Amino acid sequence: xxxxxxxxxxxxxxxxxxxxxxxxxxxxxxxxxxxxxxxxxxxxxxxxxxxxxxxxxxxxxxxxxxxxxxxxxxxxxxxxxxxxxxxxxxxxxxxxxxxxxxxxxxxxxxxxxxxxxxxxxxxxxxxxxxxxxxxxxxxxxxxxxxxxxxxxxxxxxxxxxxxxxxxxxxxxxxxxxxxxxxxxxxxxxxxxxxxxxxxxxxxxxxxxxxxxxxxxxxxxxxxxxxxxxxxxxxxxxxxxxxxxxxxxxxxxxxxxxxxxxxxxxxxxxxxxxxxxxxxxxxxxxxxxxxxxxxxxxxxxxxxxxxxxxxxxxxxxxxxxxxxxxxxxxxx
Amino acid sequence: xxxxxxxxxxxxxxxxxxxxxxxxxxxxxxxxxxxxxxxxxxxxxxxxxxxxxxxxxxxxxxxxxxxxxxxxxxxxxxxxxxxxxxxxxxxxxxxxxxxxxxxxxxxxxxxxxxxxxxxxxxxxxxxxxxxxxxxxxxxxxxxxxxxxxxxxxxxxxxxxxxxxxxxxxxxxxxxxxxxxxxxxxxxxxxxxxxxxxxxxxxxxxxxxxxxxxxxxxxxxxxxxxxxxxxxxxxxxxxxxxxxxxxxxxxxxxxxxxxxxxxxxxxxxxxxxxxxxxxxxxxxxxxxxxxxxxxxxxxxxxxxxxxxxxxxxxxxxxxxxxxxxxxxxxxx
DNA sequence: CCTACGAAGTTAAACGTTTAACTCCATGGA
DNA sequence: TCCATGGAGTTAAACGTTTAACTTCGTAGG
Numbered sequence: 230x231x232x233x234x235x236x237x238x239x240x241x242x243x244x245x246x247x248x249x250x251x252x253x254x255x256x257x258x259x260x261x262x263x264x265x266x267x268x269x270x271x272x273x274x275x276x277x278x279x280x281x282x283x284x285x286x287x288x289x290x291x292x293x294x295x296x297x298x299x300x301x302x303x304x305x306x307x308x309x310x311x312x313x314x315x316x317x318x319x320x321x322x323x324x325x326x327x328x329x330x331x332x333x334x335x336x337x338x339x340x341x342x343x344x345x346x347x348x349x350x351x352x353x354x355x356x357x358x359x360x361x362x363x364x365x366x367x368x369x370x371x372x373x374x375x376x377x378x379x380x381x382x383x384x385x386x387x388x389x390x391x392x393x394x395x396x397x398x399x400x401x402x403x404x405x406x407x408x409x410x411x412x413x414x415x416x417x418x419x420x421x422x423x424x425x426x427x428x429x430x431x432x433x434x435x436x437x438x439x440x441x442x443x444x445x446x447x448x449x450x451x452x453x454x455x456x457x458x459x460x461x462x463x464x465x466x467x468x469x470x471x472x473x474x475x476x477x478x479x480x481x482x483x484x485x486x487x488x489x490x491x492x493x494x495x496x497x498x499x500x501x502x503x504x505x506x507x508x509x510x511x512x513x514x515x516x517x518x519x520x521x522x523x524x525x526x527x528x529x530x531x532x533x534x535x536x537x538x539x540x541x542x543x544x545x546x547x548x549x550x551x552x553x554x555x556x557x558x559x560x
Numbered sequence: 561x562x563x564x565x566x567x568x569x570x571x572x573x574x575x576x577x578x579x580x581x582x583x584x585x586x587x588x589x590x591x592x593x594x595x596x597x598x599x600x601x602x603x604x605x606x607x608x609x610x611x612x613x614x615x616x617x618x619x620x621x622x623x624x625x626x627x628x629x630x631x632x633x634x635x636x637x638x639x640x641x642x643x644x645x646x647x648x649x650x651x652x653x654x655x656x657x658x659x660x661x662x663x664x665x666x667x668x669x670x671x672x673x674x675x676x677x678x679x680x681x682x683x684x685x686x687x688x689x690x691x692x693x694x695x696x697x698x699x700x701x702x703x704x705x706x707x708x709x710x711x712x713x714x715x716x717x718x719x720x721x722x723x724x725x726x727x728x729x730x731x732x733x734x735x736x737x738x739x740x741x742x743x744x745x746x747x748x749x750x751x752x753x754x755x756x757x758x759x760x761x762x763x764x765x766x767x768x769x770x771x772x773x774x775x776x777x778x779x780x781x782x783x784x785x786x787x788x789x790x791x792x793x794x795x796x797x798x799x800x801x802x803x804x805x806x807x808x809x810x811x812x813x814x815x816x817x818x819x820x821x822x823x824x825x826x827x828x829x830x831x832x833x834x835x836x837x838x839x840x841x842x843x844x845x846x847x848x849x850x851x852x853x854x855x856x857x858x859x860x861x862x863x864x865x866x867x868x869x870x871x872x873x874x875x876x877x878x879x880x881x882x883x884x885x886x887x888x889x890x891x
Numbered sequence: 892c893c894t895a896c897g898a899a900g901t902t903a904a905a906c907g908t909t910t911a912a913c914t915c916c917a918t919g920g921a
Numbered sequence: 922t923c924c925a926t927g928g929a930g931t932t933a934a935a936c937g938t939t940t941a942a943c944t945t946c947g948t949a950g951g
Contacts, residue, residue, distance in 0.1 A: 299635045508812065575909095612908050616909065
């Protein structure tokens with residue numbers, strides 16, 4: 230509650246001098262400097278970042294919008310971004326959009342009013358128009374995980390196409406021909422790209438996937454469970470011997486369905502996931518999956534953001550991060 | 561970038577009038593009000609919350625400090641708090657302490673400088689002294705999940721003692737006598753309370769647990785894995801037939817060790833966890849566990865915080881939330 | 892000896908709000 | 922007719938910083 234004014238009074242100098250000492254922005258004589266620090270300590274002075282932000286027009290606060298921070302994938306991104314922010318003395322405001330463009334829009338408004346220096350988002354909206362408000366005001370931002378077609382902005386993505394391709398190749402190499410795919414919401418690019426990778430691999434192998442082999446999920450475990458039950462209900466001539474789920478949560482849901490049906494993984498049904506969340510290694514059997522550098526994506530988003538805050542002019546860059554097969558015992 | 565001043569100019573009124581219209585703090589004639597709203601819309605005006613906060617001494621920002629937001633348990637708490645904050649038009653700053661009291665202290669400083677209206681924390685420090693800085697400045701705060709002995713503050717806890725007791729009773733009821741326990745870091749009250757519940761149940765059953773049956777973990781899957789391997793390496797006369805792990809992550813780690821040893825759950829070894837994280841239902845076999853109302857704890861923390869911001873005087877309250885056995889197939 | 896200069900301090904404006912206190916004016920009651 | 926009242930607007934101070942511009946003074950160069 231002590232202010233610069235109080236410190237100045239106690240040290241017997243002007244407010245400006247105290248500010249110069251604190252920020253090291255101008256040389257100050259040693260005696261005065263000592264008196265100021267003494268006063269700062271005695272009064273337990275802490276600068277008021279609101280006042281500073283108001284004056285400097287820089288708040289050292291970033292915003293992060295994700296669909297759901299309780300989803301381990303987004304949690305990891307958040308963690309990466311938070312770590313980087315802390316290292317650079319930025320604070321991070323967390324927002325959950327629930328995948329709802331309207332809620333996302335409200336959050337964008339709040340973050341703008343909060344005068345954040347930059348925003349990282351896993352966008353819920355499908356079109357760049359949703360982010361016009363940011364461009365209009367020249368607020369630095371970076372989109373993570375999901376691509377917005379035609380958007381002029383920094384962008385951090387995993388190589389989802391390659392991931393879908395690798396996962397499917399892996400199953401093909403194991404001798405599978407009837408390979409099913411549990412997709413995510415199809416309007417999201419990560420899911421769509423993974424499915425494209427799947428299709429490419431199948432095509433290269435000369436296999437035309439049956440329509441019933443492609444089943445839409447919503448990235449949650451429950452939907453993987455239902456999709457797998459559907460596959461298992463197919464007549465045996467059409468029933469897949471392997472499933473590629475577009476994320477681990479759905480793969481784990483599928484696992485449960487397979488277990489309940491009394492079938493064994495991988496002997497009866499092989500299973501590949503996507504994301505390599507922590508628990509993928511701990512389910513039984515441990516899940517073969519495609520690892521994304523999730524934490525790194527969060528960090529990189531932070532780096533780009535801070536870089537852009539410091540130098541707005543540069544052209545936007547797209548970062549496509551490599552994915553990696555993690556072979557465990559579900560295949 | 562438009563300010564009150566710009567809006568006022570365009571509407572042909574004074575700054576104060578615009579403020580009154582925006583906040584509805586004083587009656588304004590219909591014509592003037594209309595002109596103001598027109599100007600607000602035309603200029604895409606958005607209030608600057610820094611300036612407002614500086615003046616009002618209320619920022620409508622809360623802080624949350626957890627050890628690690630990527631841990632599903634804390635992620636859920638964060639989600640609960642964030643939802644409540646959003647509903648009350650508060651923003652939330654997320655901080656990860658990594659369980660390090662020094663880092664926690666730095667974050668407290670940052671949040672104070674940021675002038676947050678209140679702080680929720682899962683404290684890393686073991687003594688109330690760590691939070692003196694908050695009390696000194698009269699900043700509302702609530703501690704979640706972990707109790708600080710002798711701390712005068714609002715506090716949201718799960719009934720960990722009861723949880724440990726129930727879990728152990730459950731195993732005893734299933735006929736187990738040699739029951740091991742994987743604890744968390746012992747200086748944390750949730751872990752200690754759960755262990756006390758375990759001991760109470762054992763004592764009531766007239767069983768004196770061997771020392772080797774109590775093994776310390778760190779709440780991460782890896783440590784559960786190692787603890788279980790240790791149990792399995794005991795001579796068969798001492799080897800436990802059931803394990804109570806103080807959280808799900810460690811239970812899942814233990815599962816893996818059991819699986820690797822070629823033993824079956826629950827036939828050879830029964831397993832109970834704690835927390836009921838989402839994935840507990842999806843591991844194979846599904847994990848019997850003690851459910852905490854995690855999301856609710858986050859929400860309640862937010863409610864208490866906001867209530868205390870509005871009325872500082874009241875005496876602090878402790879909320880002990882009930883836990884619930886969730887019986888699945890690991891026992 | 893004068894001047895110019897640099898070091899080290901101070902003053903005051905500015906950032907964008909909120910809000911207490913003031914002005915102005917129409918209205919109605921005595 | 923006069924005054925009190927209150928509705929609707931304005932003025933200006935305040936919140937806690939930063940920072941450009943100014944003052945003061947000792948010193949060195951010409």
